[in-house]
Amino acid sequence: MTPASGRPQLDPTAPPGQRGLAPRAWLVWSLAAVTVALVSDNPIYRGLVALVALNVLLKWLPPGRNVRPLAVTVVLAAAFAALIDVLASHTGADVLLRLPADWPLVGGAMTAESLAFGGALGLGLVAALLAVAPLSLVLEPHDVVDAMPSPLERTGIAVATSLNLVSGFGRTFTAVRDAQRMRGWRPRGIRSWNEVLVPVVLTAIEDSVLLAEAMEARGFGAGRRTSYAGAAIDRWDWVVVAGALSAAALFVGARLIGTPLDWYPYPTLALPPVHALLVAGCLALVLPALPRPAFAGPKNQAGPS
Amino acid sequence: MRRPIAALVVAASLAAVVSLAPGSPAASACAAAGLHHAALVVEHGDGSVVTRCVAFDASQITGEQLLNGSGIVWSGQMFGGFDEAVCAIDGEPARYSSCPGKDSYWAVFVVRSGGAWQLSNAGISTLTLSDGDAEGFRYVPSSGNPVPPPLPGGVCAAGATAGATAGAAATAVAVVPARGTAAPSDAATTKSPASVASVAPADSGIAAVAGAVASATSTASSMTASNPERPARQPGQAPGLDLGLLAAAVAGGGLAGLALLRVFVPRRGAR
Numbered sequence: 001m002t003p004a005s006g007r008p009q010l011d012p013t014a015p016p017g018q019r020g021l022a023p024r025a026w027l028v029w030s031l032a033a034v035t036v037a038l039v040s041d042n043p044i045y046r047g048l049v050a051l052v053a054l055n056v057l058l059k060w061l062p063p064g065r066n067v068r069p070l071a072v073t074v075v076l077a078a079a080f081a082a083l084i085d086v087l088a089s090h091t092g093a094d095v096l097l098r099l100p101a102d103w104p105l106v107g108g109a110m111t112a113e114s115l116a117f118g119g120a121l122g123l124g125l126v127a128a129l130l131a132v133a134p135l136s137l138v139l140e141p142h143d144v145v146d147a148m149p150s151p152l153e154r155t156g157i158a159v160a161t162s163l164n165l166v167s168g169f170g171r172t173f174t175a176v177r178d179a180q181r182m183r184g185w186r187p188r189g190i191r192s193w194n195e196v197l198v199p200v201v202l203t204a205i206e207d208s209v210l211l212a213e214a215m216e217a218r219g220f221g222a223g224r225r226t227s228y229a230g231a232a233i234d235r236w237d238w239v240v241v242a243g244a245l246s247a248a249a250l251f252v253g254a255r256l257i258g259t260p261l262d263w264y265p266y267p268t269l270a271l272p273p274v275h276a277l278l279v280a281g282c283l284a285l286v287l288p289a290l291p292r293p294a295f296a297g298p299k300n301q302a303g304p305s
Numbered sequence: 306m307r308r309p310i311a312a313l314v315v316a317a318s319l320a321a322v323v324s325l326a327p328g329s330p331a332a333s334a335c336a337a338a339g340l341h342h343a344a345l346v347v348e349h350g351d352g353s354v355v356t357r358c359v360a361f362d363a364s365q366i367t368g369e370q371l372l373n374g375s376g377i378v379w380s381g382q383m384f385g386g387f388d389e390a391v392c393a394i395d396g397e398p399a400r401y402s403s404c405p406g407k408d409s410y411w412a413v414f415v416v417r418s419g420g421a422w423q424l425s426n427a428g429i430s431t432l433t434l435s436d437g438d439a440e441g442f443r444y445v446p447s448s449g450n451p452v453p454p455p456l457p458g459g460v461c462a463a464g465a466t467a468g469a470t471a472g473a474a475a476t477a478v479a480v481v482p483a484r485g486t487a488a489p490s491d492a493a494t495t496k497s498p499a500s501v502a503s504v505a506p507a508d509s510g511i512a513a514v515a516g517a518v519a520s521a522t523s524t525a526s527s528m529t530a531s532n533p534e535r536p537a538r539q540p541g542q543a544p545g546l547d548l549g550l551l552a553a554a555v556a557g558g559g560l561a562g563l564a565l566l567r568v569f570v571p572r573r574g575a576r
Contacts, residue, residue: 044553051560058567091405093450109448258367260431268450270426274549279556286560 020060021288023147025237026134029056032244033131033285039251040261042272043120046127048282053130055289060138067137074129078122085118086110093268113265120263157220161211165204172203236292243284250281341436342461344416345375348454349397350409350444358461368413368429368440381429391429394442405447412451414441422453437461 021029037049061067092111101107135144141160148156176199185195233241254275255261263272343366345357357375359366372379372391379394382404391411392404405411413425415432416439425432434440439457 044550044557048553048556048560051557051564054564055560055567058564091447093448095448258431258433260427260433262427262431264426264428268424270424271547271550273427274547274553276549276552279549279552283556289563 022233022237023139023143025240026139027147028241029244030132030135032248034128035248036251037124037127039255041120042261042263043123044272044274045282046123050127050130052285057133059289065137070133074126077125081122081125082118086115089114091266113269116265116269168207169204173200176200240287243287247281247284343371343434344439344457344460345371346441346454346457347394348443354455356460365433365435368432371434371440397444409444409446411442412445414453416457
């Protein structure tokens, strides 16, 4: 059975392979994956984290969920990072193209080394974006809020509602602009946008006041958030958490003790240094993509919150 | 039930991290304690060469520690993920506004166990050197492949048996050919001989600088050196099959295949 949202996490009657992770396990996994992706600028490790995160996302992505914004963001981020680096950095032995030296910033040699370095930067962004994608694409916003430690719960709710207002602001802007166009408004210079922006700002303030009243009416700030039952963490969740924390600890520890983690392609391109143990650390993050084993037992009941 | 599993995971993680240490048996075969030596070769832009032999007690030292232990004046600055970049060595360049320089820079090379120079793809603060290794610097133009300095053959031959003491660091400084101190115009760090003398004895096992050991200035034209255009391995990696790269290739291929299966198999089933 899959809930209407397409989110399979909280369904205790689902077959073992389809039961999801607890929100806190997702949160720990995402933080660990981002740590691994960013603690080193080695493209091999970053690529592995990106592939792992892609597999996890493909396994748990609810049907019908729009992934186009994520795909566009990932592609643009990677391309932008590579482009900026190859245009602005002129170091390296293998020259691909040479722009006139008198061109500001971009003038000079465009090298294979700077392209590779920019690609590694972009790969880091891709890995980090894919690692946090489950928090928005797999979990519901209230799951993320529930997953936060108690001291951060109210802050999380405030941040989540603020972020909701951002998208609401966009919707209001589109609606007001379309309405004004139907009344004959056409953009003519900056001053003409007053006719759109003023109603948008007023509507946003009104929405904020309504939201605040609604939250107060539901008891926000009166005490701890009530719920029938918190999302329980079962054995498989603990295994996933342990694997994620081990991977993060491995990379942070390697960084602290001075193991070569980074890759620097200048002045001539060479293969990045790779340690088999750190590859295994990256693979420890793949646990959420694997089928829930039999020993994990049935998923604990978790009620609505 | 959970606690033993958690303890096991934590213990395994700690053991794994420890095995990654540069001086650990898993990372280096040179783990025995004792007095070791590594050579330093610096070739200036005018062809003059300065060599040093540095003794150390730890199984490995970093390239930065070797440079500090040599007593040669140098300056560097942090350069992103590359750690500390070398801006000036032994007074060359006398002044600079950007580091690495736009026209010339200090290329870093490394020799493993008497082999040929390999261009280092690690910064000097992460580059590790064992007994018998050598670190080389050459001031090269920004364009083109950097040519390595002369091979370090014989630099440590005379001093390898000299049990230098910590106090010898100052002696080594005294024999450094004075070329003037670099004057960076930005926030670079200048490593002076005085600071080296005070830091070196306590700096991760550097026992001393063998002052009476080879300290020679010669011309590069009289010596031969190989010029590997494409180093096949990173410094610190064992020759032969690279287990890390092999594991990464297998893992990456498997993950990519799994992702493709997840994308395409449901579509076929939907038909």
